[in-house]
Amino acid sequence: MNLRAVSTVFRRELGSYFNSPIAYVFLVAFVLIPNVLFMFFYEAQRQLSMRDYFGLLPFVFLFFVPAITMRLWSEERRAGSIEILLTLPVRVREAVLGKFLAAYAFLTIAICATFTIPVSMTMFGRPDWGPIIGAYLGAILMGGLFLALGAYISSLSTNQIVAFILSVSLSFMFILTGFYIVLRAVRGVWPFLADVFSYLSVLTHFGNIAKGVVDTSDVIYYVSFIILFLFLNVYAVQSRRYAG
């Protein structure tokens, strides 16, 4: 793994987010919508808590993260620029990692921009920082999983819209398996499967971290799925060379 090659791809990819208006539209929407939601929750409950806000975050990510990843590979393939990228002295795994990290950096910037909410809370009282920091950390980990999934899906299609819809659908599976209704139904049939479902869902792990409890098993869950999807991504790009 040549880190310079990774950083070259990373820089160009991150730059390309900010070269297009999409980045700014995305950032504004991503910051504005949660802020407005937070105000609604505050109006309803008069509580300086971000719990409801973070409860919605997986669903916000469900649509926002695939919007970040949909173009990563599909656009390269559609435009043909992948032909220059992969004939540079850059390995496929370096390109995959560079692109993933660029998308990750962009998402992290967006997540950090929403930090205005907890900061503004300090003007009204003393928020409980433990769960807030934990939830932000959890959000970044969960975002990584959705990003790696989306980047992989993007390498399977030359059409961004197809990549977006497929990514949303598959990401939804990662949420759905943690729904109470789903778990109850499955438990009735096969209790073991319910445990598997519950383990697979981001809701379970995000919930743990958002409570302020950072357990290594939750971190391992996220990191291993990220690595799995990155491997699949490398495989998908690499196998195309043989298929022609």
Next chain:
Amino acid sequence: MISVQNVTKRYGSVVALDGISFEVSSGEVLGFLGPNGAGKTTTMKILTCFIVANAGTVSVAGYDVIEHSLDVRRRVGYLPESVPLYGDMRVIDYLRFIARAREVPARERKRAIGRVVSDCGLGPMLGAGVGELSKGYRQRLGLAQAMIHDPDILILDEATSGLDPSQIVEIRALIREVGREKTVIFSTHVLQEVSATCSRVLIINEGRLVADDAPEALRAQASREQTSLVQIKGAGGTEIKQALDALAEVRSCRLLGAGPGGYHELRVESDFGVAIGERLFKLVREKGWTLNELRTERATLEDVFLALTKGEGRGGGGATV
């Protein structure tokens, strides 16, 4: 420098390359000809490590394209057919990105970029967005990115397609210039381009090599004869014809009729490469005749190309028209 041995590439059930073999030595400028779909682009994609062949071995600059793909890529500059550049970047940023990715050392990057910018005439466009470039500038930027690391081997897929005539002349001059020091492979279906720039021509058709020679030699191969049209006055038509027939160099002669101004028009067939013009002129002078026009036509590369790619099952060597 480049060695391709029995390479086969299939796309599903379509055979794009069918056991093709050739070698290119250092410093050659190789023109790659063939109708659309003949396998030119596929060959170039294999040489540049973008795709992998189903069978056969390919080595570039002494490195196997599969085993040492990175080493091959470091030594090759490549301009793909569609010139797929990142449209969202500025020209200068794009060149900086390629220079970094091409492992040009940081301290030499500025000079390397300066060199390709001046070679390709990109100066006025450095601040422009790549997506806004005209076709001509796009092509130049494509060439610039292929040359930024000063590669030993340049592979250009239809580098002049879609350019206007003056741009084509410029790019050809650039290719010739580069070809003095480097090995260049470029594909085209503009045949004049080959005679204008190449030292050697490969013609492929349906995934097979059908010719491999210098442009002149190919032309000679295609036509064993040359045809001259000549207008002479000063004697009767039949007398002139007989005098011409008597020349050893002339294989046959036909009187076409009387041309304007009392000239007789004749068609003379001779062996390829014979200095027939000189011989005819001497004869006219000896006899005290007057010569008006003397035009010798050789088979063009177009004739060669059509003969080789339309004919059935022709081998590399003995193609005739």
